[in-house]
Amino acid sequence: MYVEEEGARNQSPASDSAEEKDPDPPTLVKAPAWTRPLQSVIDNFGVPAYGEINPLLFMIFTFPVMYGLMFGDFGEGPLILILGLFLWRIKKKGASLGDFFQPFVNGAELIVMLGIGITIFGLIFGDFFGFDSSMVFGFKPIFSPLEGEVTVGNVTVPRYMVFTLAFGVFHLLFGMALGAYNLIRRSEWKEAFFGPLCWAWFYAAGVFVIAQIALSGFKFSIALQNPLYLPLVFVPLLLSAWKEGGMHAMELFIQSISNTFSYLRIWALNLADFYVKFAIFLALGGPAITPFSLLGAALGNLLVMILEGLIVFVQALRLHWVEWFGKFYEGTGFPFTPYHEPTSWTVPLNG
Numbered sequence: 001m002y003v004e005e006e007g008a009r010n011q012s013p014a015s016d017s018a019e020e021k022d023p024d025p026p027t028l029v030k031a032p033a034w035t036r037p038l039q040s041v042i043d044n045f046g047v048p049a050y051g052e053i054n055p056l057l058f059m060i061f062t063f064p065v066m067y068g069l070m071f072g073d074f075g076e077g078p079l080i081l082i083l084g085l086f087l088w089r090i091k092k093k094g095a096s097l098g099d100f101f102q103p104f105v106n107g108a109e110l111i112v113m114l115g116i117g118i119t120i121f122g123l124i125f126g127d128f129f130g131f132d133s134s135m136v137f138g139f140k141p142i143f144s145p146l147e148g149e150v151t152v153g154n155v156t157v158p159r160y161m162v163f164t165l166a167f168g169v170f171h172l173l174f175g176m177a178l179g180a181y182n183l184i185r186r187s188e189w190k191e192a193f194f195g196p197l198c199w200a201w202f203y204a205a206g207v208f209v210i211a212q213i214a215l216s217g218f219k220f221s222i223a224l225q226n227p228l229y230l231p232l233v234f235v236p237l238l239l240s241a242w243k244e245g246g247m248h249a250m251e252l253f254i255q256s257i258s259n260t261f262s263y264l265r266i267w268a269l270n271l272a273d274f275y276v277k278f279a280i281f282l283a284l285g286g287p288a289i290t291p292f293s294l295l296g297a298a299l300g301n302l303l304v305m306i307l308e309g310l311i312v313f314v315q316a317l318r319l320h321w322v323e324w325f326g327k328f329y330e331g332t333g334f335p336f337t338p339y340h341e342p343t344s345w346t347v348p349l350n351g
Contacts, residue, residue, distance in 0.1 A: 025050045026336035035060060037110035045321050046331015051185065053178055055329055059320065062171065064117030066316045069164070070269040072121030072145075075129035076305050081115030084108050114313075129301050130277030145270050153217030161267045168263025168323075169207050172256075175327030176200040182328055194243040196327065202236035203256050209233055259323045265315050269308075277304055 027050050031039055039056050041063075048054045068077075087108035090097065097105055104111065126133035126141025134140050148159030179196035183189075209229045216222045223229045241249035280300030325331070 024333070027052075027333040028336040029054055029056075031056055034109045037107040038063065038113070040107075041110070041317065042331070043335075045325060046329075047333040047335050049330060049333035052330065052333065053182055053185075053328065055178075055320075055325070058174075058178075060113070062324075063316060063320065064113045065121075066266065066319060067114050067312055068117035068119075068121030069167070069266050070315065071118050071273055071308065071312045072125040072270070073127045073129065073273070074119050074122030074133075075127075075131075076301060077115050077117075077119030077122045079115075080118055080305065080309070081112060084111030084113075084115050087111060127274070130274065130281060145267070146274060152214045155218075158267070160270065161264065164263050164266040165260060167266070168260050169203075171263070171319075171324060172259055172327060173200055173204060175324045176203070179328030194239060198236040198240045199252060199256075199327075202233060202240070202252065205232035205236070206256065207260075255326075259326075262319060262323050265319070269312055269315060273304065273308055276308065277301060280304075 027048050029039065029048060031054075035056060038059055042048075042054070042056055042059070085108075087105050091105050091108045095105075096102060122128070123133075124142045125145055126139070128136050132141070145158075145160040149156045150159050150162050176196045176199055180192045180200070183192035183195065209223055209232065212229070213220055213222055237249050237253065240252055277300055280303065
């Protein structure tokens with residue numbers, strides 16, 4: 001499977017005095033049919049410009065993974081997967097379900113992808129309709145977002161919170177690497193170095209130094225004891241300020257912090273998913289397993305599937321559009337539309 005971008009340049013005779021610059025050509029994005037709903041998500045942000053990296057190939061993996069990290073449940077996941085397959089079958093038949101449901105039919109393949117992601121991470125988390133897998137099936141989760149703590153100095157934080165921050169760091173660094181590749185591809189070597197590469201250098205060094213300070217029990221003096229720490233952080237920041245200006249460097253610093261903490265929404269939504277289902281289950285039936293409590297659990301999970309499924313989609317979209325795309329993707333292109341010879345002509349008749 002691959003994604004290919006093509007363009008067609010308008011040919012015009014060169015002027016005798018000066019050579020005119022061709023306008024930016026349109027973009028023809030080639031992708032498998034089952035990825036078109038996800039490509040539509042990208043195109044709603046902006047069509048890839050000619051020669052720009054199309055993030056589709058990476059989002060095939062990152063979007064379902066991010067969705068599953070927020071909404072992992074191997075009870076609800078197969079239901080969403082079955083719903084996606086049902087809608088996909090309707091889509092292949094060309095049937096219509098009305099204006100309200102048609103967007104879900106059009107995005108059937110994406111719903112299938114999300115259902116797979118939810119199921120896989122549900123198995124990893126041991127979450128079955130809000131119940132722990134050890135209670136229902138007798139096997140312990142591989143990794144539970146609700147268990148485990150990391151002690152940093154005198155502060156104890158949830159392990160999954162630290163994991164989501166680390167996930168965000170690697171996701172953002174990957175975006176910066178793609179941004180550098182975009183510029184190098186256009187032979188803009190200087191812009192690549194002083195732009196995304198300096199940003200990635202500053203960001204990675206800053207995360208490393210902050211991690212060392214945290215692991216030492218928040219002894220900030222450790223940054224002064226090692227002669228390499230401060231240069232590692234401030235050299236790329238000064239290089240960026242020298243090339244782009246001090247305000248740009250300050251914006252770089254603030255944006256790096258805010259982008260990283262945005263990934264905490266993964267941890268927050270995963271936590272909310274569990275407690276919302278647990279609260280509804282207790283309110284409608286309590287801890288005792290009775291027909292009424294089972295009905296309450298079913299209704300609660302149905303409500304969560306509808307409401308939280310949409311909320312998680314919006315948040316996963318935001319993390320890609322705002323945090324990740326901001327590192328490498330502009331989306332300033334316009335789609336290639338092939339010329340079609342008209343089959344009929346209208347000829348005005350005089351008299």
